[in-house]
Amino acid sequence: MTPEEYSFTRYLAAKKSVDDRALNRQVLQVMGDSLGEFLYDRHLKVLEIGAGIGTMIERMVDWDLIADVEYTAIDAEVENIDFARQRLLKWAAQNDFHIVQKGSELKFSAKRGEVLVKLLAVDLFDFLKRYEESNSWDLLIAHAFLDLVDVPDTLPRIFGLACEGGLFYFSINYDGLTILQPAIDNMFDQQVLELYHLTMEQRIHNGNRFGDRNTGRDLFQHIRQAGGHIQSSGSSDWVVHPGSNGYPGDESYFLHFIIHTIHRALENHPDLDHQRFSDWIRQRHDQVDRQELVYIAHQLDYFGICP
Numbered sequence: 506m507t508p509e510e511y512s513f514t515r516y517l518a519a520k521k522s523v524d525d526r527a528l529n530r531q532v533l534q535v536m537g538d539s540l541g542e543f544l545y546d547r548h549l550k551v552l553e554i555g556a557g558i559g560t561m562i563e564r565m566v567d568w569d570l571i572a573d574v575e576y577t578a579i580d581a582e583v584e585n586i587d588f589a590r591q592r593l594l595k596w597a598a599q600n601d602f603h604i605v606q607k608g609s610e611l612k613f614s615a616k617r618g619e620v621l622v623k624l625l626a627v628d629l630f631d632f633l634k635r636y637e638e639s640n641s642w643d644l645l646i647a648h649a650f651l652d653l654v655d656v657p658d659t660l661p662r663i664f665g666l667a668c669e670g671g672l673f674y675f676s677i678n679y680d681g682l683t684i685l686q687p688a689i690d691n692m693f694d695q696q697v698l699e700l701y702h703l704t705m706e707q708r709i710h711n712g713n714r715f716g717d718r719n720t721g722r723d724l725f726q727h728i729r730q731a732g733g734h735i736q737s738s739g740s741s742d743w744v745v746h747p748g749s750n751g752y753p754g755d756e757s758y759f760l761h762f763i764i765h766t767i768h769r770a771l772e773n774h775p776d777l778d779h780q781r782f783s784d785w786i787r788q789r790h791d792q793v794d795r796q797e798l799v800y801i802a803h804q805l806d807y808f809g810i811c812p
């Protein structure tokens with residue numbers, strides 16, 4: 506596959522089954538119980554930040570975590586939001602949900618209640634300019650997202666979007682450990698992964714450098730400092746390996762995309778021998794094609810109460 510042929514939306518679709526396995530069940534259980542109590546006499550308003558192609562909306566309904574809900578899903582990329590709309594329409598049709606589409610809103614009559622989805626292509630920081638301190642939402646969700654922003658700076662502002670006593674669910678927060686097996690060359694494998702981690706610490710926003718390879722574990726402190734109360738936490742590692750019929754679903758694509766991401770991040774790195782790195786990348790893709798590669802990424806999930 507050439508670099509131009511990789512599709513982020515297909516990667517997010519392939520990632521869904523990996524996430525489904527990974528999400529921490531204890532954290533989900535505590536969230537489910539809390540939502541049950543919280544929802545006693547109200548209609549839930551959810552905001553998901555960095556929602557991608559909308560897979561969390563499907564999951565929350567399919568796993569009976571939400572019923573009657575107004576679900577606002579924002580993502581900076583128009584392509585993701587357009588894809589989410591088409592995908593959700595298909596998903597609703599497959600589930601025999603009655604659908605009404607109005608502008609950017611989709612209304613589904615699901616099994617347990619009415620789901621109103623508002624899909625917005627907007628950057629979080631533009632959204633914050635409009636809604637900061639609005640205290641509008643009952644549940645804030647950020648899934649595979651917080652490791653992309655400056656958490657100490659952004660989290661207090663995100664919390665300002667929640668109503669008093671509102672809840673948060675921050676899932677799949679990367680936590681500094683990637684394992685690729687079998688080894689190609691232990692020393693070189695380690696060098697590549699170390700340099701890859703360093704790129705996570707060199708992100709730029711508004712001219713400022715930020716980034717944290719250990720966002721997962723550091724969230725314990727950041728959530729507390731921002732005034733949040735953690736009710737449950739636990740690991741949600743991605744573990745991808747071939748079974749007797751190869752990788753499940755589209756997970757070989759997911760793996761190729763992860764290798765492609767490492768390739769893109771480091772292709773012109775001055776500390777890497779260019780030829781050796783290209784060979785390493787090719788060998789990793791070959792391991793996927795031969796159904797040999799095992800991939801593990803350590804992550805953490807959190808559920809709690811906003812300040």
Ligand SMILES: C[S@@+](CC[C@H](N)C(=O)[O-])C[C@H]1O[C@@H](n2cnc3c(N)ncnc32)[C@H](O)[C@@H]1O
Nearest residue numbers: 517555556557580581582585627628629648649
């Ligand atoms: C790793 S993806 C996860 C997407 C989705 N939550 C999932 O797991 O399938 C991160 C998403 O955050 C979006 N994103 C990144 N920065 C953003 C920002 N500043 N505001 C809104 N969305 C953003 C990206 O477009 C991308 O879809």
